[in-house]
Amino acid sequence: MLKGRLGNLVFQAIALALAFGVVSLILISLDASPMDAYKNMFVGSVGSVRKIAEVLVAFVPLLLVTAGLLVTFSAGLWNIGVEGQVVLGAIATTWVFRYFLESALPPALIITLAILGGMLGGALWASLTGILKTFGGVNEIFGGLGLNFVSTALTIYLIFGPWKRPGVASMSGTVPFPDQFSLPQLTDLRISPWALGIALIAVVIVYFLLQGTYFGLKLKAVGRNFRAAYLLGIPTWQYSLYSFLICGALAGAAGAVQVAAVYHRLIPSISSGYGYMGLMVAMLINYQALWAVPVAFFFAALNIGSIQLPILMKLDSSLSGVLQGILVLSVLLVAGARQKFTKKA
Amino acid sequence: MTQETILVGLAGVLAFATPVIFAVLGETLSERAGVINLSMNGTILLSAMGGFAVAYNTDNILLGFLAGMLIGALVALIVAFASITLKQSQVAVGFVLALTCRDLSYFLGNPYMGVPGPRLQAMPVPVLSDIPVIGPLFFRQDAITYLSFISIFLAWVWIFRTRPGLMLLGIGEKPSAAFIRGANVNLMRYIYTVIGGALIGLAGPAFSLAIRAGWMGTISGLDGIGWIALSITIFGGWNPVRGAFGAYLFAFLQWLGLVLQPVLTQVPSQVLQVAPFPLMILTLLLVNIGNAEWVERTLAAMPESVRKFFAKLLRAMRASPPAALGVPFERD
Numbered sequence: 001m002l003k004g005r006l007g008n009l010v011f012q013a014i015a016l017a018l019a020f021g022v023v024s025l026i027l028i029s030l031d032a033s034p035m036d037a038y039k040n041m042f043v044g045s046v047g048s049v050r051k052i053a054e055v056l057v058a059f060v061p062l063l064l065v066t067a068g069l070l071v072t073f074s075a076g077l078w079n080i081g082v083e084g085q086v087v088l089g090a091i092a093t094t095w096v097f098r099y100f101l102e103s104a105l106p107p108a109l110i111i112t113l114a115i116l117g118g119m120l121g122g123a124l125w126a127s128l129t130g131i132l133k134t135f136g137g138v139n140e141i142f143g144g145l146g147l148n149f150v151s152t153a154l155t156i157y158l159i160f161g162p163w164k165r166p167g168v169a170s171m172s173g174t175v176p177f178p179d180q181f182s183l184p185q186l187t188d189l190r191i192s193p194w195a196l197g198i199a200l201i202a203v204v205i206v207y208f209l210l211q212g213t214y215f216g217l218k219l220k221a222v223g224r225n226f227r228a229a230y231l232l233g234i235p236t237w238q239y240s241l242y243s244f245l246i247c248g249a250l251a252g253a254a255g256a257v258q259v260a261a262v263y264h265r266l267i268p269s270i271s272s273g274y275g276y277m278g279l280m281v282a283m284l285i286n287y288q289a290l291w292a293v294p295v296a297f298f299f300a301a302l303n304i305g306s307i308q309l310p311i312l313m314k315l316d317s318s319l320s321g322v323l324q325g326i327l328v329l330s331v332l333l334v335a336g337a338r339q340k341f342t343k344k345a
Numbered sequence: 346m347t348q349e350t351i352l353v354g355l356a357g358v359l360a361f362a363t364p365v366i367f368a369v370l371g372e373t374l375s376e377r378a379g380v381i382n383l384s385m386n387g388t389i390l391l392s393a394m395g396g397f398a399v400a401y402n403t404d405n406i407l408l409g410f411l412a413g414m415l416i417g418a419l420v421a422l423i424v425a426f427a428s429i430t431l432k433q434s435q436v437a438v439g440f441v442l443a444l445t446c447r448d449l450s451y452f453l454g455n456p457y458m459g460v461p462g463p464r465l466q467a468m469p470v471p472v473l474s475d476i477p478v479i480g481p482l483f484f485r486q487d488a489i490t491y492l493s494f495i496s497i498f499l500a501w502v503w504i505f506r507t508r509p510g511l512m513l514l515g516i517g518e519k520p521s522a523a524f525i526r527g528a529n530v531n532l533m534r535y536i537y538t539v540i541g542g543a544l545i546g547l548a549g550p551a552f553s554l555a556i557r558a559g560w561m562g563t564i565s566g567l568d569g570i571g572w573i574a575l576s577i578t579i580f581g582g583w584n585p586v587r588g589a590f591g592a593y594l595f596a597f598l599q600w601l602g603l604v605l606q607p608v609l610t611q612v613p614s615q616v617l618q619v620a621p622f623p624l625m626i627l628t629l630l631l632v633n634i635g636n637a638e639w640v641e642r643t644l645a646a647m648p649e650s651v652r653k654f655f656a657k658l659l660r661a662m663r664a665s666p667p668a669a670l671g672v673p674f675e676r677d
Contacts, residue, residue: 030453078436137633138626141383141436142579145572146626153619157612276444283437318451325445329423332438336431 015334019327041305053189058300061254065278068250075243076223081144083275084151089255092121107180122252130244173267183261207289362596364548368574369588371544378537383439386571387446392549394454401462417546425538464558500585517667582664635659
């Protein structure tokens, strides 16, 4: 009955309605008006050009991470360690900036090196999870999670130790970098078109890599059936490692952007949870690259839109996370129910 | 450091491990039946918040613990329904729930932030608590810690020494064989996942009503404990006693970090707090590396005596998951 594209849309709509229904009930149980909450979130995210620019600031790292995760998911890997890969990207970028602090090289070159350094840092950190997986038999979920905690500790160690501010070290991070080390931004707005460009190019590259290349085809073969791919002569463990390296590089780019275009220094929570959020986006879009852009924008908008909720409605801003989580959960449940329903019919 | 302070510290280690013990036992039961409950980190936070809120509003600590168990059971029910009935990926559903329940705990817990509330008091066991060393270590704890001691033992006996436990092992190792012997595989998986979830849900109140009473939101120091418990479950090789040992080892390392802090002043405290994680990765590596193909190949090329030694060493550390872990059961 409900097949093809129309069926997909109908079921996505059901999942969306289910999620908003559940969240509305939660809000009503707290004596808060759901309509007010949604309206505040809408106005707080896309109500003005300034707000949209804020959403884009969150959108860039989220899209980069999601693009990377599409590669590891294609290879059948759950790269939860992506959060730490963002962090290591930020650390590596900070390291490059510090190294060239007194240098006479043109700032544009230094920024380019810093972002490439960030990508390298993320890729190397991801390769740790990959090596643990392929040579140590450690499931990538657990190896990745452990390394996430280690990466956070490393950040804090650097901020309070070798890279501390002159005088007193604090949770506010390292000394901000001079202005010329910042990715150029639009006048009056915090968003850097360069950062936006990097993220959009990344998602396009990943799309073509997965859809239009032999590499992508083999990667998906490894993801679908590891054993069969191996028997067909695909060097499976190399492909697993490649996917970790690509994802790590893109996550590292996200960390680099956080340093070079957003915070201009290293702070303890530099990854802002974008790694975990990217996993949710990738699941929600059912691992299809084309949908990454609108869904990542929607998630970023929810995050930015909820910032004002504590002031406007005395609600905790974690409402955005609740809404995102319940949305992904409803999509999974509705998809499962649909499969069950159509199989029986 | 006097003997007295060391004893108090070690007794604290046993108490601090309590939430992790319940989480590990719950996850062990669930995974033994073949279902990974990856939601654990979120479940623990939500049950910590919910358990405290209920105990605060009713002024009844027991109700708080029951509420925590109920929350854990409900979250596990979602995992079971999505994975067993709807055949969705256990990892995907569990991970989403881990994040959602965490955010939900911060969202709903907002009014309870930093509110002083009820707390479980220590309950020294008469006579036994006066035994030197053993008394202060084991018998001056609170009720929930005693319960954790008993639960480790009961879970072990249940899994390895009873008939239903044998069936449980069968469901996780070879569900088709268990089915032929008359086991309702999917129903049993539902039951063990939900019971396991209730145990995981006990971990939250064991923290928010005992160790550090109250709800502190993002700074309660509880976030992350579920992920640790998940690794400890593997470290424990899906055996309650070995898992409990892992939990105590973890708590001991955390305590050691605190004790060593005044000595290692140049290392920030946050770094010492995460010291168990690299160790955790290392232990996971040791537990798993025996399963890797290249290790077997390398060993085969070694002289007999060396090979025997390493093979024995690896086998002692090795832990293999239940064969049907994460695999949906279909009767055909």
